[in-house]
Amino acid sequence: MFVILNVLLKPLEVVIMSAKIDEYKIALMGFGTVGRGFTEILIKNREWLRETYGLKAKIVAICDIYWGSIYDPAGLNEAKALELVEKTKEEKILEKEYDVPHKGWNAVKTIKETNANLVVEVTWTNLKTGEPGLTHIKTALKEGKHVVTTNKGPIAVAYHELKPLAVENQVFLMYEGTVMSGTPVIRFLREAISGCHIEEMRGILNGTTNFILTKMEEGWTFDDALKEAQRLGYAEADPSGDIDAWDPAGKIAILVNTVMGGKIHPKEVDREGIRGITREDVQKAIKEGNRIKLIAHVRKEGGEIKASVKPQKVPLSHPLANVMDVTNALTVSTDHLGEVTVIGPGAGRIQTGQAVLTDLIAIHRYLTKGIKFYA
Amino acid sequence: MFVILNVLLKPLEVVIMSAKIDEYKIALMGFGTVGRGFTEILIKNREWLRETYGLKAKIVAICDIYWGSIYDPAGLNEAKALELVEKTKEEKILEKEYDVPHKGWNAVKTIKETNANLVVEVTWTNLKTGEPGLTHIKTALKEGKHVVTTNKGPIAVAYHELKPLAVENQVFLMYEGTVMSGTPVIRFLREAISGCHIEEMRGILNGTTNFILTKMEEGWTFDDALKEAQRLGYAEADPSGDIDAWDPAGKIAILVNTVMGGKIHPKEVDREGIRGITREDVQKAIKEGNRIKLIAHVRKEGGEIKASVKPQKVPLSHPLANVMDVTNALTVSTDHLGEVTVIGPGAGRIQTGQAVLTDLIAIHRYLTKGIKFYA
Numbered sequence: 001m002f003v004i005l006n007v008l009l010k011p012l013e014v015v016i017m018s019a020k021i022d023e024y025k026i027a028l029m030g031f032g033t034v035g036r037g038f039t040e041i042l043i044k045n046r047e048w049l050r051e052t053y054g055l056k057a058k059i060v061a062i063c064d065i066y067w068g069s070i071y072d073p074a075g076l077n078e079a080k081a082l083e084l085v086e087k088t089k090e091e092k093i094l095e096k097e098y099d100v101p102h103k104g105w106n107a108v109k110t111i112k113e114t115n116a117n118l119v120v121e122v123t124w125t126n127l128k129t130g131e132p133g134l135t136h137i138k139t140a141l142k143e144g145k146h147v148v149t150t151n152k153g154p155i156a157v158a159y160h161e162l163k164p165l166a167v168e169n170q171v172f173l174m175y176e177g178t179v180m181s182g183t184p185v186i187r188f189l190r191e192a193i194s195g196c197h198i199e200e201m202r203g204i205l206n207g208t209t210n211f212i213l214t215k216m217e218e219g220w221t222f223d224d225a226l227k228e229a230q231r232l233g234y235a236e237a238d239p240s241g242d243i244d245a246w247d248p249a250g251k252i253a254i255l256v257n258t259v260m261g262g263k264i265h266p267k268e269v270d271r272e273g274i275r276g277i278t279r280e281d282v283q284k285a286i287k288e289g290n291r292i293k294l295i296a297h298v299r300k301e302g303g304e305i306k307a308s309v310k311p312q313k314v315p316l317s318h319p320l321a322n323v324m325d326v327t328n329a330l331t332v333s334t335d336h337l338g339e340v341t342v343i344g345p346g347a348g349r350i351q352t353g354q355a356v357l358t359d360l361i362a363i364h365r366y367l368t369k370g371i372k373f374y375a
Numbered sequence: 376m377f378v379i380l381n382v383l384l385k386p387l388e389v390v391i392m393s394a395k396i397d398e399y400k401i402a403l404m405g406f407g408t409v410g411r412g413f414t415e416i417l418i419k420n421r422e423w424l425r426e427t428y429g430l431k432a433k434i435v436a437i438c439d440i441y442w443g444s445i446y447d448p449a450g451l452n453e454a455k456a457l458e459l460v461e462k463t464k465e466e467k468i469l470e471k472e473y474d475v476p477h478k479g480w481n482a483v484k485t486i487k488e489t490n491a492n493l494v495v496e497v498t499w500t501n502l503k504t505g506e507p508g509l510t511h512i513k514t515a516l517k518e519g520k521h522v523v524t525t526n527k528g529p530i531a532v533a534y535h536e537l538k539p540l541a542v543e544n545q546v547f548l549m550y551e552g553t554v555m556s557g558t559p560v561i562r563f564l565r566e567a568i569s570g571c572h573i574e575e576m577r578g579i580l581n582g583t584t585n586f587i588l589t590k591m592e593e594g595w596t597f598d599d600a601l602k603e604a605q606r607l608g609y610a611e612a613d614p615s616g617d618i619d620a621w622d623p624a625g626k627i628a629i630l631v632n633t634v635m636g637g638k639i640h641p642k643e644v645d646r647e648g649i650r651g652i653t654r655e656d657v658q659k660a661i662k663e664g665n666r667i668k669l670i671a672h673v674r675k676e677g678g679e680i681k682a683s684v685k686p687q688k689v690p691l692s693h694p695l696a697n698v699m700d701v702t703n704a705l706t707v708s709t710d711h712l713g714e715v716t717v718i719g720p721g722a723g724r725i726q727t728g729q730a731v732l733t734d735l736i737a738i739h740r741y742l743t744k745g746i747k748f749y750a
Binding site (some may be wrong): 183192341344351354364 | 559563566568571694697714719720725726727728735737741
């Protein structure tokens with residue numbers, strides 16, 4: 001009897017380590033653009049996910065500082081939530097209009113006490129402290145709940161604190177949407193080119209500034225181009241996050257921390273925005289066969305990792321030079337492949353929602369046996 | 376006692392379904408450019424693989440129609456094999472120079488009777504029948520051995536036969552290197568953008584023809600550019616596989632069969648090579664703001680999948696227009712992301728060896744619990 005038990009214990013252990021989830025019950029922390037984009041494509045793809053991956057998912061809780069907090073262990077009417085917030089600007093509209101067992105729970109209570117087994121953290125970005133997302137993610141990991149986030153703050157400032165928490169609690173922490181939205185650079189670097197050693201990366205990681213530079217090439221002044229970016233919703237009323245390059249500094253910090261084995265805070269990135277660039281600079285560069293781009297750059301140099309974001313002249317023959325408007329791109333230099341470039345959208349409601357969806361599918365792929373996905 | 380056994384059977388089943396492999400024992404079928412490139416980076420990265428992924432791998436058998444066939448269950452001296460074939464052109468040199476327990480086994484015997492648990496199939500490509508790779512892969516899957524291949528033939532002509540074999544025998548069939556070498560388009564399409572629905576793909580999937588078109592833009596005639604491609608080793612003595620577009624037709628067939636849910640044989644691809652393109656055509660297109668590229672194209676149209684490879688004018692503003700020389704690229708159009716483009720090498724000894732390495736790592740990632748790779 002002892003022998004039998006002994007033999008059987010190991011397999012059991014393995015199974016506990018990576019328990020399959022029959023249904024993903026999601027607590028959605030934040031119901032802004034990304035949260036709603038994800039909800040929309042989750043509704044649209046629910047049957048397809050079930051048929052294709054055997055993946056069942058529903059939202060059981062939505063917790064938003066403005067729209068309110070609702071929780072139904074049996075699952076929420078997700079379409080109704082989308083409709084309510086699109087029809088009205090009314091504060092706490094979710095709490096007013098839903099007939100659900102629990103309302104008004106704060107974020108930490110929602111993460112801890114709901115029956116959610118996966119937390120989607122899509123609140124606002126703070127590149128200094130990572131809060132409030134950092135607290136949300138830490139709480140979820142400690143509770144043994146998987147986390148998917150598109151929030152740059154926590155990953156940029158505290159990845160090295162979050163990673164061991166996830167391992168210790170045997171849950172996944174996925175963050176594809178933190179860099180270039182659903183254009184899958186994180187999964188590209190971590191999985192698709194695994195085996196390569198990354199020596200250097202150069203990227204256009206901020207769409208707003210790339211849009212402004214594109215407009216300046218077409219003859220617009222910096223000020224007019226910025227106003228146009230604000231009018232189109234690309235830039236905020238206070239545009240410094242983009243044009244002073246805080247946003248791409250956060251993203252390059254994420255790449256350093258998660259795929260290059262380094263440790264850097266966004267504020268330590270050598271950073272220069274595009275305020276000093278004129279229409280004349282942009283047009284002069286073109287005549288010389290270059291384009292001025294705001295390049296996020298990281299390289300290994302004598303055992304050290306150096307990260308910067310600065311306007312640079314890129315030869316027109318390079319793929320990055322031809323990335324225009326709000327499109328983003330990343331070129332990675334590796335030992336086995338030389339340069340590989342990924343070009344795609346860097347922001348957007350559905351595009352970033354897609355990042356959440358693909359992370360959810362990845363978690364499911366790891367938790368189930370992966371063979372059928374490959375054969 | 377019955378109850379206990381009953382409870383414990385399920386976990387055991389799961390473990391058997393995806394049994395962890397302590398050490399990958401590789402049978403290398405083919406010791407040409409790719410086989411040697413993979414061997415070189417396996418040797419170079421062995422310690423790193425062990426430290427980073429806990430992945431142990433060694434080659435136990437090499438079976439090559441020219442260099443000979445050797446097998447040592449304890450593992451071969453891999454560096455010696457590289458040195459031997461590089462120093463001499465002598466047939467069966469491996470069998471002559473190695474002191475190993477088994478020599479001269481044919482391919483099927485090697486796959487069946489060695490202690491290998493993973494077969495790397497890197498013999499020559501036949502886009503009509505898939506042989507001999509097809510027989511090698513079928514044999515391996517039936518024996519319950521994982522397969523990694525860079526051989527376009529079997530995947531292009533028989534994927535729909537191989538896929539159920541892999542599922543039935545609960546082993547992985549990986550083929551990243553069949554399209555764009557180590558530039559990870561297969562893993563990109565299958566995993567990194569999972570959740571997206573692919574509507575259309577356009578790619579430059581043949582380096583030789585892209586090189587010739589680049590040279591023609593610089594003023595070379597077609598004939599001179601072709602001779603230069605042959606001198607540099609890009610094109611074969613009989614160049615029809617490239618310039619008549621058989622090679623990219625095979626690759627687009629692979630994409631149709633593996634990621635678009637279609638079923639097509641390379642010979643059914645609507646195919647037109649670059650023999651009819653002149654230097655004048657190329658230069659005239661540039662003046663009109665286009666570049667002529669040999670574009671592999673697949674799109675969904677009214678429930679049908681249409682695949683073609685043809686020279687096409689691509690606007691200079693499109694990422695594909697700026698892909699020059701032997702570089703390859705693929706643009707995929709999806710519902711959630713719009714256009715996403717991947718640019719990178721499409722061939723090469725180390726680049727294709729990298730595809731084998733990354734497939735090996737992917738298998739290992741699926742067979743072990745994936746959490747530590749993500750957290």
